[in-house]
Amino acid sequence: MSNYIFGVDLGGTTTKFGLFSMDLTLVDQWVIPTRTEKNGDDFLVDIVLELQMKLTERGIFHEQIKGVGIGVPGAVLNAAFVKPCVNLNGWGGFDVAAELQKRCNWPCWIVNDANAAALGELRVGSERPIRNGVFVTLGTGVGGGIMVDGKLLSGEHGAGGEIGHIKVTDDMSRRCGCGACGCLEQYASATGILTSAQQTLAKQPSGSLMTERFPLTCKDIFDCAQKGDLLAEHLVDVAERMLGKALAAVSCVCDPEVFILGGGVSNAGQFLLNRVQKYFRQYAFPAARDTPFALAQLGSDAGIYGAAYFCQYNLK
């Protein structure tokens, strides 16, 4: 009789589920909408219900499940206590692991969602498990997860790996969700690149392929850049210079063996990698200049893989 682990990724829009064998092979996966009404009172109810329905559906006994790992979009203390999550309307402020365990009677561990994605990509998705690595997710925001000696660097206040909030410019015009200006996230995320494009096009509207795309997306900007549109290329260049510079600073702190880029923006693939790496090399400390860059492999499944890995790790 096989044993299993559940990996769950609680997001602001959807909650993703994965059923994993003990060696982290994905056996089954599914998605439900996250019911954000009622201040999140339904989150844990829904999660427990889904897990139990999956057991019934597949004829798995309760004791075959060895644990549950859950990624949440907020700061987590001691793999249990979740601070109020901005992206979940302030849900949190309590020991989610204890509450969930009370409801489902399986050992539960909670992990920040960016860290879960990092665990997924660095420990499961990469060719070989990485001990010292940096995962950067370039999506609506810029998130990250840093692994040192095989462990997540979560930091003293849960701010470890908050790469998106490294200051990369003295420009004061874009205020970040964190309250500050100049954060990498405001310039190198999909949203940031789009904002830069909209601002530039408003001033200089003609002569760019981008004006033919409506509504303009970050993907369009990369497409136009790859087709040789000079303005789009410039925009991509500015964003990737900032990212390369920020990652060079990261490297002066933890000097990882590899940087892995994920999130929607990373769909631009080698075109993105080449640029980021060019600027990284320019700004990095010589000894770390040749640190390799790679693309994430698990896509939007990174979170459930990482949550399952986190559970497996804590079970040991």
Add this chain to the structure above:
Amino acid sequence: MSNYIFGVDLGGTTTKFGLFSMDLTLVDQWVIPTRTEKNGDDFLVDIVLELQMKLTERGIFHEQIKGVGIGVPGAVLNAAFVKPCVNLNGWGGFDVAAELQKRCNWPCWIVNDANAAALGELRVGSERPIRNGVFVTLGTGVGGGIMVDGKLLSGEHGAGGEIGHIKVTDDMSRRCGCGACGCLEQYASATGILTSAQQTLAKQPSGSLMTERFPLTCKDIFDCAQKGDLLAEHLVDVAERMLGKALAAVSCVCDPEVFILGGGVSNAGQFLLNRVQKYFRQYAFPAARDTPFALAQLGSDAGIYGAAYFCQYNLK
């Protein structure tokens, strides 16, 4: 019969020695000039000679010495192999631990000197041993040592904790020893602040107390700033803004429980701390904004304490 550890700090000008009890109480300390002629062929000869003379002097038997820790001004791999050291005319490129052990027949461990100072300040000099901390030394250069989970973060290429090479400005006028421009070290070290002062005074010579000091030192600049000299205050402010910003970036990576500032510039004490911390708070991620700052306690002895600690740690 008591046991002991030797802690040695091999520098470009002097080599410092400490004899420590097993609980890292300093029993004896002394200094010799570093003989840099003959490409450093004398370094290990001199060190072994000094250690053996100390044994004779104090009537200590060979077997009472449990090990030797040595700090060197360069990158160190596996606590043994030292890459060629710029500040020692290229000395290195071999397994220093093995070579030394062959000569003295005690277990030897080698550690980067900035990391040794960090170990000294974070593990021995602070009120209680710190598990997650950042030590910054502000002297001729800007060095650092980062501790995560009670271990030094040395990184994949020995570039972990190279805080002085975080890029803090797009100004291209000062080239760093590492080959790049914009490095923190060029602006926040004693040398950097002095360069800024000289450049400013050359343009705007009158009306500052600094013009009365000759030759001007970094200490003079801080003295003048504390006496209310506006130009000196401005110079200090610019340097500490850059330092605060770089440490905020460090905090977005490893989020330490404390920052400890050492090196000659840190003699400015609370006057320095207040400014760095003000800018740190401005640039830091909110969760980490209140990270405390403290002054180093061991001064120029930090290296021998740290080397001895490193030896003690590896003996366990």
